[in-house]
Amino acid sequence: MITYEVTCRYCRQPFHVVEGTKKYADYKKNHQANFSCDTCDRLIEDDSRKYLFNRD
């Protein structure tokens, strides 16, 4: 299994992208792309969900 270490753009923690995932494909396309770790992905998802629910 091939992995690359990248840095999360939000928490600045290094994490690994794993072969076969979307992030891995993004990394192969653009090594300078901004990556977010799974933890931050989940937080962002939660936040956007909260935002949607609290809009009114």
Ligand SMILES: [Zn+2]
């Ligand atoms: Zn992160």
